[in-house]
Amino acid sequence: MNWKDFQGVNRGYVLDLYERFRNDPHSVDPDTRMFLEKLGPPEPLESSSPTGNPAAITAGDLPALRVVGAINLAQSIRRYGHLAARIDPLGSEPIGDPSLYPGAHGITDADLKALPASLVDGPAAESSANAFEAIEKLRRIYCSTTGFDYAHVFVPEEREWIRHAAESGRFLPPMDAASAEAVLDRMTQVEVFERFLHRTFPGKTRFSVEGLDMLVPILDEIICGAADHGARHALLGMAHRGRLNVLAHILDKPYAQILAEFKDPVAAKSFRTDLGWMGYVKYHAGARTAD
Numbered sequence: 651m652n653w654k655d656f657q658g659v660n661r662g663y664v665l666d667l668y669e670r671f672r673n674d675p676h677s678v679d680p681d682t683r684m685f686l687e688k689l690g691p692p693e694p695l696e697s698s699s700p701t702g703n704p705a706a707i708t709a710g711d712l713p714a715l716r717v718v719g720a721i722n723l724a725q726s727i728r729r730y731g732h733l734a735a736r737i738d739p740l741g742s743e744p745i746g747d748p749s750l751y752p753g754a755h756g757i758t759d760a761d762l763k764a765l766p767a768s769l770v771d772g773p774a775a776e777s778s779a780n781a782f783e784a785i786e787k788l789r790r791i792y793c794s795t796t797g798f799d800y801a802h803v804f805v806p807e808e809r810e811w812i813r814h815a816a817e818s819g820r821f822l823p824p825m826d827a828a829s830a831e832a833v834l835d836r837m838t839q840v841e842v843f844e845r846f847l848h849r850t851f852p853g854k855t856r857f858s859v860e861g862l863d864m865l866v867p868i869l870d871e872i873i874c875g876a877a878d879h880g881a882r883h884a885l886l887g888m889a890h891r892g893r894l895n896v897l898a899h900i901l902d903k904p905y906a907q908i909l910a911e912f913k914d915p916v917a918a919k920s921f922r923t924d925l926g927w928m929g930y931v932k933y934h935a936g937a938r939t940a941d
Contacts, residue, residue: 719755731792859892
């Protein structure tokens with residue numbers, strides 16, 4: 651076994667042990683001491699300086715505690731980064747967590763800039779010149795307007811797959827200006843229709859889409875994506891909540907017909923076509939195009 655067999659958190663842990671062993675061999679147990687004697691001094695980690703010149707960094711150049719601190723910071727961002735994500739549309743401050751900052755791990759930004767990006771590991775480290783750049787990429791992934799929390803997944807392979815998917819961004823297609831405007835237009839249609847129903851029929855029993863507004867754009871993407879891959883029909887199982895908006899904006903049921911049934915449900919029984927509780931409708935995906 652050699653130093654190349656240790657990566658990420660494991661390498662930091664062994665470096666910490668070796669640093670203690672080098673200062674005082676009796677500070678570690680006999681088995682560990684024998685193992686570290688055979689292992690020998692750590693091999694240099696290749697990194698790149700901010701100017702692009704390669705530099706060899708060893709445990710002697712950088713105290714092991716800084717290495718461990720950088721690794722722990724990266725792991726904390728992956729574990730608790732969602733607590734600092736700004737996902738409240740009303741703009742409230744996220745609760746955050748002290749472990750998301752370098753000082754909580756005994757290191758500084760300057761230390762991170764002197765450490766190799768390989769300590770952070772993962773897609774964020776692949777194109778980074780140092781650990782500082784890799785950590786900043788992790789912050790943009792976990793602590794910006796998105797958040798990922800997968801610590802509850804106890805199957806290691808599944809947890810690693812989710813982590814890599816989140817950090818590589820492979821399921822996050824770029825949102826150009828036209829796409830953002832189209833989503834805004836779609837959300838406006840949903841909101842305006844909902845407000846009209848609330849103002850016009852205040853005494854009617856209905857199940858608002860409020861809080862589920864994104865349901866319509868999500869269904870747009872799912873159905874149009876299925877059509878792009880050859881699907882010709884889709885079956886929707888629909889609960890009461892938000893069904894009027896789905897009828898109007900996904901199934902293209904005319905507003906006039908929806909409002910006529912809403913105003914006179916007795917007369918509407920003869921031509922009722924709504925979804926109902928777990929009712930099913932056929933949707934001809936080939937006839938629908940994305941807005």
